[in-house]
Amino acid sequence: MTPRQPRAKAQASQAVPTAVSTAYDLASAELLPTATPIQLVDADGHPVTADAAGLPMPSDDALLRAHELMVMGRRFNDQSGALVRQGRLAVYPSSHGQEACQVAAAMVLGDNDWLFPTYRDTVAAVSMGVDPVQILLLLAGDWHAGYDPYEFRCAPTATPLATQLVHAAGLAYAAKVTGEDRVVVALCGDGATSEGDFHEALNFAAVFKCPVIFMIQNNEFAISVPLSRQTAAPSLAAKGVGYGMPGKRVDGNDVAALLAVLGEAADRARRGEGPTLIEAHTYRMQAHTNADDATRYRSAEEVEPWAARDPILRSEAHLRARGVLDDAAVEALKQRAEEMAAEMRLGIGKDRDLDPAELFEHVYAKPTPQLLEQRAQLLDELAREEATK
Amino acid sequence: MTPMPSAGTPSPRVEKITVMQALNRAMRDAMTVDETVHVLGEDVGTLGGVFRVTDGLTKEFGERCFDTPLAESGIMGFAIGMAMGGLRPIVEMQFDAFAYPAFEQIASHVAKVRNRTKGQVNLPMVIRIPYGGGIGGVEHHCDSSESYYTHTPGLTVLAPSNPADAYHLLRAAIASPDPVIVMEPKRLYWSKAEVDLSRPRPPIGKAAIVRDGTDATIVTYGQSVPVALEAAEVAKREGRDLQVVDLRSLVPFDDATVMSAVASTGRVVVVAEAQGFSSFSSEVAARIGERCFHSLAAPVRRVTGFDIPYPPPKLEKHHLPTVDRILDAVDSLQWEDQ
Numbered sequence: 001m002t003p004r005q006p007r008a009k010a011q012a013s014q015a016v017p018t019a020v021s022t023a024y025d026l027a028s029a030e031l032l033p034t035a036t037p038i039q040l041v042d043a044d045g046h047p048v049t050a051d052a053a054g055l056p057m058p059s060d061d062a063l064l065r066a067h068e069l070m071v072m073g074r075r076f077n078d079q080s081g082a083l084v085r086q087g088r089l090a091v092y093p094s095s096h097g098q099e100a101c102q103v104a105a106a107m108v109l110g111d112n113d114w115l116f117p118t119y120r121d122t123v124a125a126v127s128m129g130v131d132p133v134q135i136l137l138l139l140a141g142d143w144h145a146g147y148d149p150y151e152f153r154c155a156p157t158a159t160p161l162a163t164q165l166v167h168a169a170g171l172a173y174a175a176k177v178t179g180e181d182r183v184v185v186a187l188c189g190d191g192a193t194s195e196g197d198f199h200e201a202l203n204f205a206a207v208f209k210c211p212v213i214f215m216i217q218n219n220e221f222a223i224s225v226p227l228s229r230q231t232a233a234p235s236l237a238a239k240g241v242g243y244g245m246p247g248k249r250v251d252g253n254d255v256a257a258l259l260a261v262l263g264e265a266a267d268r269a270r271r272g273e274g275p276t277l278i279e280a281h282t283y284r285m286q287a288h289t290n291a292d293d294a295t296r297y298r299s300a301e302e303v304e305p306w307a308a309r310d311p312i313l314r315s316e317a318h319l320r321a322r323g324v325l326d327d328a329a330v331e332a333l334k335q336r337a338e339e340m341a342a343e344m345r346l347g348i349g350k351d352r353d354l355d356p357a358e359l360f361e362h363v364y365a366k367p368t369p370q371l372l373e374q375r376a377q378l379l380d381e382l383a384r385e386e387a388t389k
Numbered sequence: 390m391t392p393m394p395s396a397g398t399p400s401p402r403v404e405k406i407t408v409m410q411a412l413n414r415a416m417r418d419a420m421t422v423d424e425t426v427h428v429l430g431e432d433v434g435t436l437g438g439v440f441r442v443t444d445g446l447t448k449e450f451g452e453r454c455f456d457t458p459l460a461e462s463g464i465m466g467f468a469i470g471m472a473m474g475g476l477r478p479i480v481e482m483q484f485d486a487f488a489y490p491a492f493e494q495i496a497s498h499v500a501k502v503r504n505r506t507k508g509q510v511n512l513p514m515v516i517r518i519p520y521g522g523g524i525g526g527v528e529h530h531c532d533s534s535e536s537y538y539t540h541t542p543g544l545t546v547l548a549p550s551n552p553a554d555a556y557h558l559l560r561a562a563i564a565s566p567d568p569v570i571v572m573e574p575k576r577l578y579w580s581k582a583e584v585d586l587s588r589p590r591p592p593i594g595k596a597a598i599v600r601d602g603t604d605a606t607i608v609t610y611g612q613s614v615p616v617a618l619e620a621a622e623v624a625k626r627e628g629r630d631l632q633v634v635d636l637r638s639l640v641p642f643d644d645a646t647v648m649s650a651v652a653s654t655g656r657v658v659v660v661a662e663a664q665g666f667s668s669f670s671s672e673v674a675a676r677i678g679e680r681c682f683h684s685l686a687a688p689v690r691r692v693t694g695f696d697i698p699y700p701p702p703k704l705e706k707h708h709l710p711t712v713d714r715i716l717d718a719v720d721s722l723q724w725e726d727q
Contacts, residue, residue, distance in 0.1 A: 170470020200463030368641035
């Protein structure tokens with residue numbers, strides 16, 4: 001019997017050999033981040049003249065606006081912490097020290113753009129215009145999300161890690177396919193980069209060239225676990241090349257550099273060139289939340305140098321040196337921040353009526369018969385409780 | 390639910406089609422009338438899906454039916470963002486057990502976004518999941534995963550058992566302002582029936598009595614419906630008249646139809662492929678026990694899969710509810726008390 005010619009082999013020999021290149025595309029190297037974080041203003045407030053990235057210094061107006069938002073953000077952080085101590089909020093994850101990142105993320109977004117924040121990005125949300133009292137309603141225990149995401153183009157703050165990054169990519173995709181001029185900024189921390197959804201979000205965004213910017217606030221800690229336990233990568237920004245998108249490292253306490261790097265990424269997204277990954281190097285000055293004890297995992301000596309790199313002190317020194325900020329302006333700004341804090345105390349401090357029947361109203365567009373039964377049961381319980389008072 | 394769009398009295402469009410073709414038609418018709426409807430998933434584009442349910446959609450609608458990277462959580466999260474951004478995505482999960490990586494996105498976001506935002510953000514999206522066994526599939530391809538979803542408030546969960554319901558329930562799911570999971574009976578993908586595409590079916594939330602009977606009621610759904618109907622045929626020859634209720638919509642659950650059916654016979658067997666312990670069939674049995682106790686002549690029986698991981702193909706016949714097992718359960722309903 002003649003051995004049969006293996007069919008697969010015969011077909012393979014007919015196939016036109018295509019140039020399957022295994023050569024590394026050198027253009028990919030351009031996607032890699034710079035060796036040191038991009039900086040436009042140093043820790044003492046002096047402009048950095050020889051920056052490798054060649055990015056222009058933002059305008060005085062932009063820098064002043066950023067400074068103003070950071071001062072308000074710092075006051076928001078501190079007041080929120082105080083409200084926890086007074087028992088008005090269950091908990092508060094402070095972004096004290098990270099205000100530059102959050103303010104810059106909001107500032108590069110225009111009237112049609114969206115922000116996807118995490119629980120630690122309340123200052124970014126406030127900078128998007130969300131009412132400081134509304135955003136705290138989650139932590140006050142009133143409801144899960146206290147503001148209308150469409151009104152502020154700000155997604156509800158995400159508590160699960162990295163899940164919101166995929167939503168951001170999807171919303172950016174929707175804008176792209178409907179021809180809407182829209183850029184999306186999605187925020188996460190260094191710990192979230194270990195989650196599968198971080199990978200999936202970046203991969204989807206790059207494959208579909210979505211107009212989205214992913215900014216990691218690398219604050220060195222995921223509750224107690226240091227960055228060295230999250231990754232062995234040379235930098236978090238270096239992960240960008242793995243998805244085919246540029247990765248940028250930036251000084252996360254330098255609001256000027258952040259505005260420049262984020263602005264460049266937003267322009268790129270608007271031009272249809274796809275997503276950018278930004279790693280902002282910063283530091284979580286306070287514990288994870290008020291319920292956490294940071295002395296169990298880091299020393300005061302470690303925290304101290306970061307105080308000298310404070311983004312607000314740096315911005316103030318820089319703006320004073322530029323001659324666009326004086327004592328009177330600093331005082332006026334402080335006054336405005338105090339007014340906001342007073343409104344927060346008033347808003348969160350007052351008793352708000354909560355309607356138990358509302359528990360059943362937003363599960364489906366129309367409550368199911370079963371939910372109506374359960375609603376009636378609860379209302380009956382409450383009525384009987386009321387009657388025995 | 391919004392009734393299907395119609396202009397005056399629709400002329401009947403009766404066609405003999407399979408469940409798979411009905412689902413395909415539902416997506417095609419929805420995509421034709423609403424350009425915000427997009428389909429995404431693994432292999433749904435050029436290939437038309439591993440079961441061919443999305444066959445031809447990419448050819449007709451281009452990138453509105455598109456292949457994604459192979460990542461179920463990513464697909465689900467991406468669809469959430471698309472829905473927030475004004476689109477109506479239809480997600481295909483390739484197989485029941487392959488949807489598990491997406492579970493966090495489903496349970497923590499798809500199901501909760503409306504609630505978290507007090508109704509300010511709706512997610513009009515559909516998640517299609519081919520489910521169930523009896524096809525000789527290897528592990529991870531035959532799970533009945535509906536109970537994970539029915540246990541999660543905020544999700545609407547549908548389980549069509551025939552081409553007409555497959556078409557109309559999927560159209561209703563696409564039109565729904567809420568996220569809807571459609572459990573597709575993969576063993577019945579190729580089963581054919583005449584369907585009047587123009588004639589609206591009972592809406593989401595309504596069960597159907599698919600066979601009248603006076604002696605006992607079988608409550609079932611999805612791909613167990615034909616097994617129950619066959620059992621009823623055999624029982625008829627044996628002198629028992631069984632009623633069969635096809636739930637169609639697991640959430641919302643049609644208590645009214647189920648309870649009045651059970652009350653009319655006083656005997657009931659709940660049938661589903663899924664493992665019985667802590668399952669949707671347990672919920673059905675419990676509801677009947679709570680609401681129909683005084684109409685019952687016998688305890689509610691369940692015929693379900695055993696409480697084992699889905700078996701290998703050569704052994705699955707022992708796991709799945711069969712006509713004999715259903716009839717044994719019917720036999721045990723204390724007839725001697727009559």
